[in-house]
Amino acid sequence: MKILVVEDNESVCSMLEMFFLKEKYIGTFVHNGQEGFEIFKKEKWNLIIVDWMLPGMDGVTLCRKIREISTTPIIMLTAKDSESDQVLGLEMGADDYVTKPFSPLTLMARIKAVTRRYQQETEHIEETHFLTSEYFKISKDTREVFFKGHLMANLTPKEFDLLYYLVKNPRQVFTREQLLDRVWGYQFYGDERTVDVHIKRLRHKIGTSSMPFIHTVWGVGYKFDETAVESE
The missing domain is CATH 1.10.10.10 (Winged helix-like DNA-binding domain superfamily/Winged helix DNA-binding domain)
Known part of the structure; x- marks a missing residue:
């Protein structure tokens, strides 16, 4: 599974990279929102993980721009835990959010759940009804x-x-x-x-x-x- 991670905290990226290797995920790590959007457009991804606070382009804007052109699942990482912030992220098209600080095991479970649901929807093509x-x-x-x-x-x-x-x-x-x-x-x-x-x-x-x-x-x-x- 190919995962694009747009996160400017290098310690978080290092931690995720370790868990990705264990799960045999292919992770690409980008530290700038605008750069993340450009890389997203060049390849096909199974999942996008986006941090809320990013240089170049904030995570909410990045999420909205991705959702305008793709249905690829998005999980948002955020230190903001107020309901209004969560609503904003979900309204911009995020499929789920994880509040920092987070357990890597919890994030792995969210990744599996979101991608499993998406695969079930896309693999079973039905007649239009x-x-x-x-x-x-x-x-x-x-x-x-x-x-x-x-x-x-x-x-x-x-x-x-x-x-x-x-x-x-x-x-x-x-x-x-x-x-x-x-x-x-x-x-x-x-x-x-x-x-x-x-x-x-x-x-x-x-x-x-x-x-x-x-x-x-x-x-x-x-x-x-x-x-x-x-x-x-």
Whole structure:
């Protein structure tokens, strides 16, 4: 597996290089955001690991520019642990984030989970079909979402995955752990706040106060329901 790491901390790079050798990953390490983007465009990668704070081009901008031209999985490394910072990284297209300081074993688990999910999606090519409901029409193959007949162009890759899974299983209640496992592809290493952030963003983009579509089942988790009204 080829991994591009854009990280300006040489000690972090040395640590990752050691673990990559153990896992037989091929790692390329770049210390500048702009240089990282240029190298990314020249080769095909299985995964990109991007630090938030970078010279030349910050990690958030780099993530956004990569996502404009590619669906390659991205994991963001960040010393910022506030919810607003995490939201920003996820909105720019990151598939996951790891907060510094981090355990290398945890990062390796995240790498395996993110790449496994991506491979499952790309290796099983299906005939073009639409998942339809009363208000939504979704194509998994073209990754397009039509809401009331209008194309939605503002969903991030992970928001699409989450919405598709919920619409595919209407009125079924899922815990945060289940959504991490079935949408993100891992069960024990994910931060439950990742689910909450994506649910919040999806509600803002597709729902209203009278018709939220994604409902909170207090003490349990979330469900998709086009007929129910959010309970207090």
